[in-house]
Amino acid sequence: MILIRRAERNDIGSVYELEKECFRDPYPEIVLRMLYELYPELFFVAEDSDTKTIVGYVSGMIRIDGFGHIVSICVGQRYRGRGIGKRLMETIENAMRTLFNICKYRLEVRVSNTNAINLYKSLGYRIEAILKKYYLDGEDGYLMIKNSC
Numbered sequence: 001m002i003l004i005r006r007a008e009r010n011d012i013g014s015v016y017e018l019e020k021e022c023f024r025d026p027y028p029e030i031v032l033r034m035l036y037e038l039y040p041e042l043f044f045v046a047e048d049s050d051t052k053t054i055v056g057y058v059s060g061m062i063r064i065d066g067f068g069h070i071v072s073i074c075v076g077q078r079y080r081g082r083g084i085g086k087r088l089m090e091t092i093e094n095a096m097r098t099l100f101n102i103c104k105y106r107l108e109v110r111v112s113n114t115n116a117i118n119l120y121k122s123l124g125y126r127i128e129a130i131l132k133k134y135y136l137d138g139e140d141g142y143l144m145i146k147n148s149c
């Protein structure tokens, strides 16, 4: 069974291992630790309850302009396509709404990342803008927004 729960400080090492599996330009571990310290209530992990391994995570923050910002989400390759990404997104949106009274959400995604774009669209996000050369390798990004206000 896959359980979604708040991350704990000593989960971040495992989250970093997952981050390296998921992204070609992973966040350094120190950045993940900073995200956790800033908004521990907006950092969730998906745990396989049989093996006690962390198989997904999502992290976010609240922006000064009133948007909840989904900073990062990933699910381990072997666990994809089982609804875990969707559950992580719903969990962080719910926490932003109930703890911080947030009803607008934003995120950035590579234009080539069809799976993630499909996930976000299925949750009500729309493409708001193209971010030219947003990524280190020069790829463009989409700014995607969901407004449930």
Ligand SMILES: CC(C)(COP(=O)(O)OP(=O)(O)OC[C@H]1O[C@@H](n2cnc3c(N)ncnc32)[C@H](O)[C@@H]1OP(=O)(O)O)[C@@H](O)C(=O)NCCC(=O)NCCS
Residues within 6 Å of the ligand: 022, 023, 073, 074, 075, 076, 079, 080, 081, 082, 083, 084, 085, 086, 087, 108, 109, 110, 113, 114, 115, 116, 118, 119, 120, 122
């Ligand atoms: C994007 C990611 C988090 C999705 O996680 P997931 O657990 O596989 O997603 P889910 O199973 O919850 O899928 C939810 C929806 O996303 C879309 N989706 C996910 N994987 C897809 C795929 N392989 N093909 C097409 N659509 C896909 C679908 O709309 C799906 O809804 P459906 O099952 O009703 O069709 C995962 O692929 C991942 O970790 N990718 C690498 C890291 C990454 O790109 N993160 C996002 C950076 S912005």
